[in-house]
Structure formats: C-alpha cells, structure tokens
Amino acid sequence: MTTTQPTTRPGVPTNAVDPSTLHCPGCMTPVTCAPPETWTATAGAAPLFSHADRSVLCPDPRGRISEPVELETAS
Numbered sequence: 913m914t915t916t917q918p919t920t921r922p923g924v925p926t927n928a929v930d931p932s933t934l935h936c937p938g939c940m941t942p943v944t945c946a947p948p949e950t951w952t953a954t955a956g957a958a959p960l961f962s963h964a965d966r967s968v969l970c971p972d973p974r975g976r977i978s979e980p981v982e983l984e985t986a987s
C-alpha cells in the first residue's frame with residue numbers, strides 16, 4: 913500500500929520561480945534561499961530567505977519580514 917504525500921507545503925512557494933530573480937523588497941538586493949544566520953528560535957519560525965550575507969530581509973513598513981519579490985535581471 914502506497915501513500916501519496918503532497919509535494920507542496922503551506923507557505924512554501926512553488927519552484928516555478930527562479931531563485932536568482934528573487935530580491936529583497938526593501939533594499940532590492942538579491943536574496944539567498946537560506947534562513948537568516950542571525951535568526952533566533954525565540955523569534956518564531958525562520959524565514960525561508962535572507963540577504964546574500966545571510967542577514968534578515970528588510971522588514972516592511974509594519975515591521976514584518978517581507979517575502980522576496982521577483983525581479984527580471986537584465987543581462
């Protein structure tokens with residue numbers, strides 16, 4: 913008997929987006945697909961993304977950690 917596990921998890925974006933096009937909505941610098949290095953467990957669940965230097969993404973005007981935005985990178 914086989915069970916089928918859903919491949920998508922709540923809150924996790926699908927892989928349709930190229931991570932290299934994701935940028936912090938605050939400072940518009942590229943993000944990395946890793947939790948911030950400075951995140952502490954007491955702050956709750958770690959975000960999925962951080963700045964390239966592994967710092968927390970810039971918060972939005974309400975002080976919440978934003979989701980990265982997808983920007984087309986002109987080459």
Ligand SMILES: [Zn+2]
Pocket residue numbers: 936937938939940941963968969970
């Ligand atoms: Zn930022």
